[in-house]
Amino acid sequence: MPGETSPAPVEIRALGKWYGAFKALDGVNLVLSRGERLVICGPSGSGKSTLIRTVNALESFQEGEIFVEGVRLTRAPETVKAIRLSVGMVFQQFNLFPHLTVLENCALPLRLVRRLPGAAAAERAMAYLEKVRIPEQAAKHPAQLSGGQQQRVAIARALAMEPKLMLFDEPTSALDPEMVKEVLDTLLALAGEGMTMAVVTHEMGFAREFADRVLFMDGGRIIEAAAPTQFFSDPQQARTRAFLRQVLRRD
Amino acid sequence: MPGETSPAPVEIRALGKWYGAFKALDGVNLVLSRGERLVICGPSGSGKSTLIRTVNALESFQEGEIFVEGVRLTRAPETVKAIRLSVGMVFQQFNLFPHLTVLENCALPLRLVRRLPGAAAAERAMAYLEKVRIPEQAAKHPAQLSGGQQQRVAIARALAMEPKLMLFDEPTSALDPEMVKEVLDTLLALAGEGMTMAVVTHEMGFAREFADRVLFMDGGRIIEAAAPTQFFSDPQQARTRAFLRQVLRRD
Amino acid sequence: MIFADNVDQPPLLRRPIVFIPALALLFLALLRADPANWPLLRGVLAAAGLGGVLGNGLAAAAVCVLVGANAYVLLRLPVRWQVAMVWVELTLALAALFVSFDLSYAFIRRKLWILVSIGLVNTLLISAVSIVLAFILAMAGAVAKLSQNGVALGVANFYTSLFRGVPLLMQIYIIYLGLPQIGVVVDAIPAGVAALSLCYGAYMTEIFRGGIESIPRGQWEAARALGLSPGQTLRQVILPQAMGVIIPPTGNQFIAMLKDSSLVSVVGVWELMYLARTQGQSEFRHIEMMLTASMIYWIFSILLELGQARIERFFGRAHAR
Amino acid sequence: MIFADNVDQPPLLRRPIVFIPALALLFLALLRADPANWPLLRGVLAAAGLGGVLGNGLAAAAVCVLVGANAYVLLRLPVRWQVAMVWVELTLALAALFVSFDLSYAFIRRKLWILVSIGLVNTLLISAVSIVLAFILAMAGAVAKLSQNGVALGVANFYTSLFRGVPLLMQIYIIYLGLPQIGVVVDAIPAGVAALSLCYGAYMTEIFRGGIESIPRGQWEAARALGLSPGQTLRQVILPQAMGVIIPPTGNQFIAMLKDSSLVSVVGVWELMYLARTQGQSEFRHIEMMLTASMIYWIFSILLELGQARIERFFGRAHAR
């Protein structure tokens, strides 16, 4: 476990972002502590994807500052490279490489970025495919998989890089409840090993089980942030209460 | 309401489908009655998408027969055309037309297939965009929308065709709980107007609220079919019970 | 249908309602046609003592029966056989057209060896070297055109504009006659290869640029987020996918290059077309030589096409669902 | 970078460590160069009474200062200005090369009107008609190549193979000299247009096929599931998206057609290149004529390029995130 003096994995100060004239993020402040499991929820179009994509330098921003592992995010190539090496990302649309098999999807970055030899890369890739329970699909191409299978490949590909911080954009949207449970267990195990995680999800059950802290966004702002027990049982804001009222009973 | 003598919207007999050597559907029998709200659930890769895609002639099959509105599904162009006119479909990957605006996405098939004049098509398209609560995004292109917004466009596009039977492949996977509730209400209203619907979903809360009947699939077979109350409180099969045990509590 | 949809289109031409009127029209057209133009059949009929309108009618009927029977058989074959049959028939028709020129095959036989041993060898040599160089230029050009560096962008823009816009012949002149003006005397073949490479490089730059741009942004984002460098992303993620889009027009360029290489003959290179032209010129046997050269070009184009089909299959293997 | 990633690449050339050695190398190269090849500067120096090694050194230093200053300014401009500056400089360099040929501008002025009023008009006419016909042929060819009908497939295959594989010149011969053998005497311009359309139609068939195949299957499925007919799907959904992929290589074909149309001069059409060639060779001013024709071609290519850029922007407007 890192000492007290190590910098926060992510620190965001007064972040603002526009798409043209539309303000997608507005004065966002956020500090993630090491090993923290953050869940971001909120209505569709509230800026959740934009927020985590900005941390990874996939979106530019016009106001504020972002620090990742103490490094200030600028447009310098070395900085961006360093930040991306310590941050992993699972995309809402998966973005698998369609020309590679499932195994190659996971092994390619290990070879090119982590500089593992081919056999070691394949071995580690296979280990993570086993973690998400699709080792038998390793030789298929993404187009031959069901939606849930594709999503698990995307998760395995990001995890195999063993980053310090993981960003997940709706990692369970295409998964069935069984699979959600398994991905939850996988992520909890990784958190136990000290990985910091931020997860965008609409799955309130997942949020409750997984989160150290739940963030609620609307209109590009953080409306409420609280521990899950408090968030679900006693939300402070009217907007949050309205949102949670709509959650469907399930069992 | 149609009389007793009208044929079932869908009747499937002993359906079997292979992908190469892999059997994706195995002896599926299913009859949908008019106005029925069917939910199909089951683990990832169990053949749910394949099943509903087959009903729409998007996948070929090797065994058994399918009747849609009494018409036997063959490879004749007229038959396929007639069936597709009475069946609407929302895809797991949305498959929006990226070169058209949101409004045009919905209006194009109305103009080309339903032969509505331009203004009437745009008006009806707008009405359905309002139903899924994104009228303000009508002028954007799909690439400028958040995941949930895209999914709602896909739903509006299919509904605007006003088919007799709708097939949904995970229509709420990218939606937040509020939106899920709204889509649920929309679909329930349509069901009230006599539309028959089959929905593939992992969202057990949605299944419980929406379904007349819940189907559970695994390994290409239908394992269990029951009314939701019975399905969730007293499943008959061990496999189903194992699946439902994993559903996360949410509130 | 473009993507195999689970629909069988009705076999239009097999229906009598299409079939019979088509044949009737053919019959009438042939009846009114000038019999001078189908001498073979007419010759047979004349030998049998049939002439005039009756002979014409009989000949027309015979042709219609042949065409009809052919169509009947053709439409009932499996797809592979249909393709093969169509090729055989069209090739025969083409051959018949050329036979009607009464060509001197002795002349062709006499000149064939020179065409192949000198002309073809030079053509293949020049094309092969030029294609490789053009490929490299095109890669660099495409990356420059997509970069945000104004100087690279400007140079690449100017390059593609000039070398696509100016006739290849002029480019050969500039290199062959212009470079000596600044003190560099280049030989014929290097000058030709340089001009061809630059010209085709410019065309292929545009093809590569289009191919790279056609890959969805998400692919680039995923690769960069995983830590791949821009170069790695391009080589390992973007280009392999862009290949599907790049290959068909690049195949065009390869095939076109084979024939455009003939322009280097202006500076005195004895490539295939030059030899065909000059060999024909001295005895006014252009058609013979042109035909021979064309057949040689065609054979090599077909080889290139087969190669292209293989490469497309290789890069298209992931396109299942 | 290909896709604007939120990274600024370091301005490599702006760093002194790159800048200074580059200039030093240039200086040394110029010192050893033959002064005969940069007469202007040497002339000025000679007039000032400086010659020999000293003059050479001074001249080299002057050039290096000019180049250095130019690079310094260039690298600090905004992107648009960089592009413009590079164009201006390269155009000037090209012009300087031609001035060194000491051309007869009087001759160019005397002949320009003929080139434009007869040659250019014919060239544009033939190219425009041929491009339109080629477009139609290519559409039909691409659909046939992607169909599951063996006869259509066979005909389309044969067509693209033959008309890409055989030199355009031969195709003109076949149409102009071969068709009369079966009773159809065609005039020069129609024969040329037919050959050009068929040839370019074959190339563009491959481009269209590749473009259509590049659209993900899901688009086809969605349109068909909504009830669109195959034709509607192709026209309204597939082709508009395929345009992004089709346009760059099609632009190539348009530009190439402009120049390849010169081949129809073999059947006696007075198009631009033919006039340039004959006017030039009858007074041994072919460099002048070639240059003039090239500039005219280039101007029209640039117009086509600008048109292409517009069309690309139009079809690319949905490519935001």
Add this chain to the structure above:
Amino acid sequence: SPASRMRPADTFARVRARGVLTVATNAGWQPQGFIDDSGQLAGFDIDVAREIARRLGVKARFQTPDWSVMTGGHWRGRWDLMVGSATPTRARAHVVDFAGVYYYSPYVFVVNRMSTARRRADLDGRRIGVETGTTSEDYIRRHLEIDDPSAPAVVYSVTPGQVRTYANSMMPFDDLRLPAGARLDAVLAPEQTALQAIRSGYPIRVLPGGYAFREPLTVVTDKDDPAWTARIRRVIAAMKADGALRVITLKWYGRDYSS
């Protein structure tokens, strides 16, 4: 072709019916045939063709197809005549008919103005450039076979060290103008072509010592109508006899090339 054999053409009847003699010619050579500054065809061949048409009682109309297209035969009535400075050789006689020599073109050796060569003998062993497929190439390679009994006998001089052939007639001069034998030492070409190059400022000169050889040039007809060929032959003979051809050569060449 079999078809044309079936129905022999009557070219003269066709020409008379239309009132037009369609002539295929070349437009690339001053002063034989070229496009003048107003975009009209002019030149020696053009005047000759007009004179032939006048004597047939019709007007001449011109087309300028490529050499390879005109000389392949099988004209199908597209042209009635070709007046384009073609040389009658034995091999060509298999493909087209020759309707009579109408002038003789002299060939000369040309060198760079700086060249040290003074006599033809100085060119032995040097690099000589010629346009390929022409009589100049046949001459320098020593297998010129002229199909014309009236032509003067060919005397071969110069033994070249290397023959460089070019696809057109200008590239040899472009290489010759480069300083001091960069690519070529001499060019063998028609006198008129050489003079034109000199007029255009090429730094070259004609090597003294008379003509290398004189090449007869003939009017060409399609093979399908021998009566027509005979008629044209008579017209040309008459033009030669009454001095009309002499006048036209003097007009365009300043010398009498007609005999």
